[in-house]
Amino acid sequence: MDLSDSSPCFVSLLLLFLCLVHARSSANGETCHESDLEALEGFSSCLKTPIDGWGGGGGSQTSDCCSWTGVTCDNSTSGSRRVVALDLGGRNLGGEICDAVTALESLRFLNLSLNSLSTRAPWKLFQMHNLEVLDLGYNFIGGHLPCPINLPSIRSLNISFNNFFGPIAMSLTTLCSNSFNLRALNLAKNYFYGDIRADFGKCTSLEQLSLRQNLLSGDLPGSLFQLLNLGELQLQMNSFSGELSEEINLGYNDFTSELPSSFKSLQSLRGLSLSGTSLTNLSSALQTLQHCKNLESLFLSMSFRDEEILVNASFQFYSLKGFAASNSRLKGSLPSWLSCSCQNLQVLDLSGNRLSGRIPDWISEFPSLYYLDLSNNSFTGEVPERLTELRGLRDLPSVSTPFFVMRQRAKSLRMKALREIVPPTLDLSNNWLRGPIWPAFGNLTELKVLRLKNNKFSGYIPESLSGLRNLDTLDLSCNSLSGRVPESFDRLGFMLSFNVSHNKLYGKIPEEGLFPIYPYSSFEGNNGLCGLYLEPCGLTSTLQELFQGMKNLRLPFEVSAVSGFLITTGICFLFGWMFKKAVQMRTVAGRRTHIRQE
Known part of the structure; x- marks a missing residue:
């Protein structure tokens, strides 16, 4: 609201x-x-x-x-x-x-x-x-x-x-x-x-x-947080200071200490931002906030720095729909209490931390999750194939949750519906993830942003991604992907941002659709790619593509060696025949010229 x-x-x-x-x-x-x-x-x-x-x-x-x-x-x-x-x-x-x-x-x-x-x-x-x-x-x-x-x-x-x-x-x-x-x-x-x-x-x-975006200062009175009917409170971008004893904090002030236990009495609170503070003891804060039974949006980004997020706690956030704890350098792994008590979760942002381990299968069990950002962490292993079953990215949920964002018109923090401000997103970039990009990602038809850059993904780019008709951002750069850029990608008419640079791709870049508007930087670092801004496709690139294709077939050594010998012999014979033919044509042309002169 x-x-x-x-x-x-x-x-x-x-x-x-x-x-x-x-x-x-x-x-x-x-x-x-x-x-x-x-x-x-x-x-x-x-x-x-x-x-x-x-x-x-x-x-x-x-x-x-x-x-x-x-x-x-x-x-x-x-x-x-x-x-x-x-x-x-x-x-x-x-x-x-x-x-x-x-x-x-x-x-x-x-x-x-x-x-x-x-x-x-x-x-x-x-x-x-x-x-x-x-x-x-x-x-x-x-x-x-x-x-x-x-x-x-x-x-x-x-x-x-x-x-x-x-x-x-x-x-x-x-x-x-x-x-x-x-x-x-x-x-x-x-x-x-x-x-x-x-x-x-x-x-x-x-x-x-x-009272946001004023020049207010000093301590916040405890009476402010005894207003039992208060459901929305915005104090961001002021200069409040002091320690929190029996008070609350809302983003980008200079409060220190821990969140007080008295905060649990705010039963009407639906949206809260504690981002950009110097608060400490994340576990204690979550223990307190779980008593706010109507809390739907909780933002802790750039706070509780360098702490460890409890994995097996029994927190109960049954109404929570939006949770962000990004850019806080938090340690640990994905907390399992999210799967137990946050089944209504629609937005989850844990980017910019030091979380590690594998991405668990239960991340796919949220029925309404349509924004997942785990970028800039240290996750390892393969992406669970069940992640391609996220229902919130197949059929968008209806949402009406308080959400703090920058509004362009007035450049101020406003409360808006989630879907108006965060597009359906899957961002796993800047981790240590490996393995293939699952073809079933093409089933997430509501997806608008897919970022998998700077990992260790290998294999081909799935042709099925061309079915993501709502996609406007696709970033697969800085991986070990091979094969061609699928020709069918030219049907992605809304994909304004595309990047496959620094992989092992080869072949001709598609020339239809939006591909001509993508910059050179979207394709650089792939020695086998040609066309558009890169070198023209010729015999060399065709041969390179052929050899690369044989390599990806992973044939036995003997078969590969024999095939390579036969292809090389055939190519040499072809060049020899073409050279001989050219010499013969020059000889005939010379004789004709000599006859005319006589």
Whole structure:
């Protein structure tokens, strides 16, 4: 659930209710209240961009503001109707929010997000007693938050991705003291600084909180983690510091020590990132976190460095769908408790560690796993053939799990569905794996990224991989693969990234499909390949391919020797015959020339 869309159920129901009210009242023919008409006309005059469907002023098409775009009025039948909702999000409005809008005394819903509004927000905007939803996100509004904030009816407040600045402590304290119904608060990506006071614990109804990407510092108050209704908490990219005693940490701060056992009381928590911290004692942290029964996403990347991951522990993460502990230099092997208690797992990222041993067969038993990254470890042996049976890479599961990612539009951490941000992937690159690439990998038809580079794989490239019609990345470089690049690969119309460099491949590179756009570096380091950017295919390359093919047949020495002798003799005879024929033709041509001259 995305915090920028705070309290989606409540907001949707409120909008539906207000729209029904608007439709009923329009049918009854009442017009809007005179003071509300003046307020909307005053608000419109502060904008640089006219709003389609709005009247008012000298060029008014209608004086009934209840029929204007984005305006919803109540269902009063005893007189003029009052404006209760103003929804102008995403209309590319410029200018400023002037005081006129605060004269809408009955306003309950105000959405001005995703516009280009600037300067300061009116002080009175944060004193409107009937306002339940206020969304100013994604604008250029600046200035301090007023103190006190007096919004007694507010349930959802979003001022994220703006230019607000100043100390946050007093504003939050008064907001919580005066707004007992506040469920969603999003102040992300502004310039607030200072610490969070213990009084913040008065926001007892809070379900979603984002303070990420500000300049906040100091210790986190323990009261913050006693909010029993809090299901989503984002504090990333600030400067919080200190030791964790009875507190929690969320990514990229400077906390040290261990995760406190009191964290197990957050029964509503669904998504948690502890990435990029200096936390220690991974086993203790997992022991604590398993009590968060609703935890679906857990990210520990770049934390708990150089520790050993317990293999045979009895952790219970029955709701877990996304687990990442990458780039932490963890030691050990793949923990078997994953197979016992994480049957709902859809994303598993253990890349960039020091894990060793064989990849176990049970890795194929996750019914919904569609993203597996074990790259940059020290796994050995053959890849279990059962890995080609991953059901999540044959039929993608439906997912709706919190997931922390970089969002391109705002370059900020957001919560999104798993499948929107991590494509179906199998990445085993940079290990010590050997043996063949199983032809049954071609059955993983939903696969988009397959990386097996920098291992010791041998044998042919399976023709069956051409059946991966959704594949957009295939990297088999730096192995010991032999044979030809399958001609059928030219049917992979979405494969924008392809690399088979530094193998033992031979023969002509396919010239159809997307092959002409692949760079030289995709094929270099294969002495037997020819065509495209490499040397033209000729007799030498044909002979090399022939000898290589015989070599791969692994015939007995006597048969190979006899075959080699016969082929060599035949080639010598062919060259001799061609040379003799050329001499004869030159002799005949010379005689004809001599006769003509006579």
